[in-house]
Amino acid sequence: MTDKEYHILFNKSPREAQDTLFEEYFSYVYTIVFNKLRSCAVKEDIEECVSDVFADVFEYFDNISEGESNIKEFISTVAIRKAINMFHSLSSRNGRTFSLEESGADSITDSENIADNAERADLRRTLLRLVEELGEPDSSIIIQKYYYGMKSNEIAKNVSLAPAAVRVRCSRAIKKLKDKLIDVNITLKEAEL
Structure with missing residues:
Protein backbone atom coordinates (compact mmCIF):
# COMPACT_ATOMS: atom_id res chain seq x y z
CA MET A 1 0.00 0.00 0.00
CA THR A 2 1.41 3.35 -0.97
CA ASP A 3 1.02 6.54 1.04
CA LYS A 4 -1.40 7.88 -1.54
CA GLU A 5 -3.54 4.73 -1.49
CA TYR A 6 -3.64 4.81 2.31
CA HIS A 7 -4.71 8.47 2.43
CA ILE A 8 -7.41 7.90 -0.21
CA LEU A 9 -8.73 4.86 1.66
CA PHE A 10 -8.49 6.69 4.99
CA ASN A 11 -10.58 9.58 3.64
CA LYS A 12 -13.15 7.06 2.41
CA SER A 13 -13.18 4.79 5.50
CA PRO A 14 -10.70 5.24 8.36
CA ARG A 15 -11.50 1.82 9.83
CA GLU A 16 -10.99 0.03 6.52
CA ALA A 17 -7.72 1.89 5.97
CA GLN A 18 -6.46 0.84 9.39
CA ASP A 19 -7.51 -2.78 8.86
CA THR A 20 -5.79 -2.89 5.48
CA LEU A 21 -2.62 -1.31 6.86
CA PHE A 22 -2.58 -3.77 9.77
CA GLU A 23 -3.00 -6.79 7.48
CA GLU A 24 -0.30 -5.60 5.10
CA TYR A 25 2.33 -4.66 7.68
CA PHE A 26 1.64 -6.98 10.63
CA SER A 27 4.35 -9.52 9.70
CA TYR A 28 6.84 -6.75 9.03
CA VAL A 29 6.23 -5.08 12.41
CA TYR A 30 6.15 -8.38 14.29
CA THR A 31 9.52 -9.36 12.80
CA ILE A 32 11.14 -6.08 13.83
CA VAL A 33 9.69 -6.21 17.35
CA PHE A 34 10.51 -9.90 17.85
CA ASN A 35 14.10 -9.32 16.79
CA LYS A 36 14.56 -6.57 19.37
CA LEU A 37 12.73 -8.28 22.24
CA ARG A 38 13.51 -11.96 21.78
CA SER A 39 16.10 -12.00 24.55
CA CYS A 40 13.93 -10.51 27.31
CA ALA A 41 10.24 -10.69 26.41
CA VAL A 42 7.53 -13.29 26.42
CA LYS A 43 5.05 -13.65 23.57
CA GLU A 44 2.47 -11.44 25.28
CA ASP A 45 5.03 -8.59 25.63
CA ILE A 46 5.89 -8.83 21.95
CA GLU A 47 2.22 -8.80 20.94
CA GLU A 48 1.58 -5.83 23.22
CA CYS A 49 4.46 -3.95 21.63
CA VAL A 50 3.15 -4.73 18.12
CA SER A 51 -0.25 -3.39 19.15
CA ASP A 52 1.37 -0.25 20.53
CA VAL A 53 3.23 0.24 17.25
CA PHE A 54 0.00 0.15 15.24
CA ALA A 55 -1.76 2.43 17.73
CA ASP A 56 0.98 5.03 17.25
CA VAL A 57 1.02 4.57 13.49
CA PHE A 58 -2.75 5.08 13.29
CA GLU A 59 -2.61 8.07 15.60
CA TYR A 60 0.26 9.96 14.00
CA PHE A 61 0.45 8.94 10.34
CA ASP A 62 -2.98 10.38 9.59
CA ASN A 63 -1.68 13.79 10.68
CA ILE A 64 1.21 13.70 8.20
CA SER A 65 0.44 15.26 4.85
CA GLU A 66 0.45 13.00 1.84
CA GLY A 67 3.91 12.90 0.25
CA GLU A 68 5.74 14.07 3.39
CA SER A 69 6.59 10.57 4.59
CA ASN A 70 7.03 7.03 3.31
CA ILE A 71 4.56 4.81 5.15
CA LYS A 72 6.88 1.80 5.31
CA GLU A 73 9.78 3.86 6.66
CA PHE A 74 7.45 5.49 9.18
CA ILE A 75 6.15 2.11 10.38
CA SER A 76 9.69 0.74 10.61
CA THR A 77 10.88 3.71 12.67
CA VAL A 78 7.93 3.49 15.05
CA ALA A 79 8.42 -0.28 15.45
CA ILE A 80 12.13 0.02 16.20
CA ARG A 81 11.64 2.82 18.72
CA LYS A 82 8.73 1.10 20.49
CA ALA A 83 10.66 -2.17 20.69
CA ILE A 84 13.75 -0.47 22.11
CA ASN A 85 11.64 1.37 24.69
CA MET A 86 9.94 -1.86 25.72
CA PHE A 87 13.31 -3.62 25.86
CA HIS A 88 14.60 -1.04 28.34
CA SER A 89 11.36 -1.16 30.31
CA LEU A 90 11.39 -4.96 30.58
CA SER A 91 15.09 -5.03 31.40
CA SER A 92 14.75 -2.52 34.23
CA ARG A 93 11.59 -4.21 35.56
CA ASN A 94 13.41 -7.54 35.71
CA GLY A 95 16.47 -5.98 37.33
CA ARG A 96 18.66 -6.59 34.33
CA THR A 97 21.16 -4.03 33.21
CA PHE A 98 22.41 -5.07 29.82
CA SER A 99 22.23 -3.32 26.49
CA LEU A 100 20.74 -4.41 23.22
CA GLU A 101 24.25 -4.83 21.87
CA GLU A 102 25.22 -7.19 24.70
CA SER A 103 22.09 -9.28 24.24
CA GLY A 104 22.82 -9.81 20.57
CA ALA A 105 19.40 -8.49 19.63
CA ASP A 106 20.86 -5.62 17.70
CA SER A 107 23.92 -7.32 16.22
CA ILE A 108 22.56 -8.36 12.88
CA THR A 109 24.80 -8.85 9.89
CA ASP A 110 23.73 -7.63 6.46
CA SER A 111 22.69 -11.12 5.40
CA GLU A 112 20.45 -11.40 8.45
CA ASN A 113 18.92 -7.94 8.37
CA ILE A 114 15.38 -8.57 9.54
CA ALA A 115 13.84 -5.48 7.98
CA ASP A 116 15.39 -6.27 4.60
CA ASN A 117 14.24 -9.88 4.85
Whole structure:
Protein backbone atom coordinates (compact mmCIF):
# COMPACT_ATOMS: atom_id res chain seq x y z
CA MET A 1 0.00 0.00 0.00
CA THR A 2 1.41 3.35 -0.97
CA ASP A 3 1.02 6.54 1.04
CA LYS A 4 -1.40 7.88 -1.54
CA GLU A 5 -3.54 4.73 -1.49
CA TYR A 6 -3.64 4.81 2.31
CA HIS A 7 -4.71 8.47 2.43
CA ILE A 8 -7.41 7.90 -0.21
CA LEU A 9 -8.73 4.86 1.66
CA PHE A 10 -8.49 6.69 4.99
CA ASN A 11 -10.58 9.58 3.64
CA LYS A 12 -13.15 7.06 2.41
CA SER A 13 -13.18 4.79 5.50
CA PRO A 14 -10.70 5.24 8.36
CA ARG A 15 -11.50 1.82 9.83
CA GLU A 16 -10.99 0.03 6.52
CA ALA A 17 -7.72 1.89 5.97
CA GLN A 18 -6.46 0.84 9.39
CA ASP A 19 -7.51 -2.78 8.86
CA THR A 20 -5.79 -2.89 5.48
CA LEU A 21 -2.62 -1.31 6.86
CA PHE A 22 -2.58 -3.77 9.77
CA GLU A 23 -3.00 -6.79 7.48
CA GLU A 24 -0.30 -5.60 5.10
CA TYR A 25 2.33 -4.66 7.68
CA PHE A 26 1.64 -6.98 10.63
CA SER A 27 4.35 -9.52 9.70
CA TYR A 28 6.84 -6.75 9.03
CA VAL A 29 6.23 -5.08 12.41
CA TYR A 30 6.15 -8.38 14.29
CA THR A 31 9.52 -9.36 12.80
CA ILE A 32 11.14 -6.08 13.83
CA VAL A 33 9.69 -6.21 17.35
CA PHE A 34 10.51 -9.90 17.85
CA ASN A 35 14.10 -9.32 16.79
CA LYS A 36 14.56 -6.57 19.37
CA LEU A 37 12.73 -8.28 22.24
CA ARG A 38 13.51 -11.96 21.78
CA SER A 39 16.10 -12.00 24.55
CA CYS A 40 13.93 -10.51 27.31
CA ALA A 41 10.24 -10.69 26.41
CA VAL A 42 7.53 -13.29 26.42
CA LYS A 43 5.05 -13.65 23.57
CA GLU A 44 2.47 -11.44 25.28
CA ASP A 45 5.03 -8.59 25.63
CA ILE A 46 5.89 -8.83 21.95
CA GLU A 47 2.22 -8.80 20.94
CA GLU A 48 1.58 -5.83 23.22
CA CYS A 49 4.46 -3.95 21.63
CA VAL A 50 3.15 -4.73 18.12
CA SER A 51 -0.25 -3.39 19.15
CA ASP A 52 1.37 -0.25 20.53
CA VAL A 53 3.23 0.24 17.25
CA PHE A 54 0.00 0.15 15.24
CA ALA A 55 -1.76 2.43 17.73
CA ASP A 56 0.98 5.03 17.25
CA VAL A 57 1.02 4.57 13.49
CA PHE A 58 -2.75 5.08 13.29
CA GLU A 59 -2.61 8.07 15.60
CA TYR A 60 0.26 9.96 14.00
CA PHE A 61 0.45 8.94 10.34
CA ASP A 62 -2.98 10.38 9.59
CA ASN A 63 -1.68 13.79 10.68
CA ILE A 64 1.21 13.70 8.20
CA SER A 65 0.44 15.26 4.85
CA GLU A 66 0.45 13.00 1.84
CA GLY A 67 3.91 12.90 0.25
CA GLU A 68 5.74 14.07 3.39
CA SER A 69 6.59 10.57 4.59
CA ASN A 70 7.03 7.03 3.31
CA ILE A 71 4.56 4.81 5.15
CA LYS A 72 6.88 1.80 5.31
CA GLU A 73 9.78 3.86 6.66
CA PHE A 74 7.45 5.49 9.18
CA ILE A 75 6.15 2.11 10.38
CA SER A 76 9.69 0.74 10.61
CA THR A 77 10.88 3.71 12.67
CA VAL A 78 7.93 3.49 15.05
CA ALA A 79 8.42 -0.28 15.45
CA ILE A 80 12.13 0.02 16.20
CA ARG A 81 11.64 2.82 18.72
CA LYS A 82 8.73 1.10 20.49
CA ALA A 83 10.66 -2.17 20.69
CA ILE A 84 13.75 -0.47 22.11
CA ASN A 85 11.64 1.37 24.69
CA MET A 86 9.94 -1.86 25.72
CA PHE A 87 13.31 -3.62 25.86
CA HIS A 88 14.60 -1.04 28.34
CA SER A 89 11.36 -1.16 30.31
CA LEU A 90 11.39 -4.96 30.58
CA SER A 91 15.09 -5.03 31.40
CA SER A 92 14.75 -2.52 34.23
CA ARG A 93 11.59 -4.21 35.56
CA ASN A 94 13.41 -7.54 35.71
CA GLY A 95 16.47 -5.98 37.33
CA ARG A 96 18.66 -6.59 34.33
CA THR A 97 21.16 -4.03 33.21
CA PHE A 98 22.41 -5.07 29.82
CA SER A 99 22.23 -3.32 26.49
CA LEU A 100 20.74 -4.41 23.22
CA GLU A 101 24.25 -4.83 21.87
CA GLU A 102 25.22 -7.19 24.70
CA SER A 103 22.09 -9.28 24.24
CA GLY A 104 22.82 -9.81 20.57
CA ALA A 105 19.40 -8.49 19.63
CA ASP A 106 20.86 -5.62 17.70
CA SER A 107 23.92 -7.32 16.22
CA ILE A 108 22.56 -8.36 12.88
CA THR A 109 24.80 -8.85 9.89
CA ASP A 110 23.73 -7.63 6.46
CA SER A 111 22.69 -11.12 5.40
CA GLU A 112 20.45 -11.40 8.45
CA ASN A 113 18.92 -7.94 8.37
CA ILE A 114 15.38 -8.57 9.54
CA ALA A 115 13.84 -5.48 7.98
CA ASP A 116 15.39 -6.27 4.60
CA ASN A 117 14.24 -9.88 4.85
CA ALA A 118 10.72 -8.75 5.68
CA GLU A 119 10.73 -6.35 2.72
CA ARG A 120 11.98 -9.10 0.38
CA ALA A 121 9.29 -11.46 1.68
CA ASP A 122 6.67 -8.77 1.07
CA LEU A 123 8.02 -8.26 -2.46
CA ARG A 124 7.93 -12.02 -3.12
CA ARG A 125 4.29 -12.23 -1.96
CA THR A 126 3.37 -9.36 -4.27
CA LEU A 127 5.24 -10.93 -7.17
CA LEU A 128 3.58 -14.31 -6.60
CA ARG A 129 0.15 -12.65 -6.41
CA LEU A 130 0.81 -10.87 -9.72
CA VAL A 131 2.00 -14.11 -11.36
CA GLU A 132 -1.14 -15.89 -10.15
CA GLU A 133 -3.26 -13.06 -11.61
CA LEU A 134 -1.92 -14.00 -15.06
CA GLY A 135 -4.16 -17.06 -14.95
CA GLU A 136 -3.54 -20.56 -16.23
CA PRO A 137 -1.49 -21.81 -17.97
CA ASP A 138 0.63 -18.62 -17.94
CA SER A 139 1.17 -18.60 -14.18
CA SER A 140 2.22 -22.25 -14.20
CA ILE A 141 4.60 -21.63 -17.08
CA ILE A 142 6.24 -18.66 -15.34
CA ILE A 143 6.61 -20.50 -12.03
CA GLN A 144 8.00 -23.65 -13.64
CA LYS A 145 10.44 -21.70 -15.80
CA TYR A 146 11.73 -19.10 -13.35
CA TYR A 147 11.21 -20.75 -9.98
CA TYR A 148 11.97 -24.37 -10.83
CA GLY A 149 14.31 -23.63 -13.76
CA MET A 150 12.55 -26.04 -16.09
CA LYS A 151 13.06 -26.08 -19.86
CA SER A 152 10.27 -25.41 -22.35
CA ASN A 153 10.10 -29.12 -23.29
CA GLU A 154 9.53 -30.14 -19.67
CA ILE A 155 6.95 -27.41 -19.10
CA ALA A 156 5.14 -28.35 -22.32
CA LYS A 157 4.52 -31.86 -20.98
CA ASN A 158 3.13 -30.50 -17.71
CA VAL A 159 0.73 -27.98 -19.29
CA SER A 160 -0.18 -30.02 -22.38
CA LEU A 161 1.17 -27.53 -24.94
CA ALA A 162 3.82 -27.66 -27.63
CA PRO A 163 7.26 -26.35 -26.57
CA ALA A 164 6.97 -23.50 -29.10
CA ALA A 165 3.59 -22.51 -27.63
CA VAL A 166 5.13 -22.53 -24.14
CA ARG A 167 7.88 -20.13 -25.27
CA VAL A 168 5.34 -17.78 -26.91
CA ARG A 169 3.03 -17.84 -23.87
CA CYS A 170 5.99 -17.28 -21.56
CA SER A 171 7.14 -14.27 -23.57
CA ARG A 172 3.65 -12.74 -23.54
CA ALA A 173 3.19 -13.50 -19.84
CA ILE A 174 6.47 -11.76 -19.00
CA LYS A 175 5.30 -8.64 -20.86
CA LYS A 176 2.01 -8.68 -18.92
CA LEU A 177 3.89 -9.20 -15.67
CA LYS A 178 6.18 -6.24 -16.40
CA ASP A 179 3.11 -4.03 -16.86
CA LYS A 180 1.61 -5.29 -13.60
CA LEU A 181 4.88 -4.57 -11.78
CA ILE A 182 4.92 -1.02 -13.12
CA ASP A 183 1.32 -0.56 -11.92
CA VAL A 184 2.38 -1.38 -8.33
CA ASN A 185 5.58 0.68 -8.51
CA ILE A 186 8.02 -2.23 -8.51
CA THR A 187 11.01 -2.04 -10.80
CA LEU A 188 12.27 -5.08 -12.66
CA LYS A 189 15.51 -4.89 -10.70
CA GLU A 190 13.59 -5.12 -7.40
CA ALA A 191 11.55 -8.05 -8.73
CA GLU A 192 14.68 -10.08 -9.53
CA LEU A 193 14.98 -11.83 -6.22
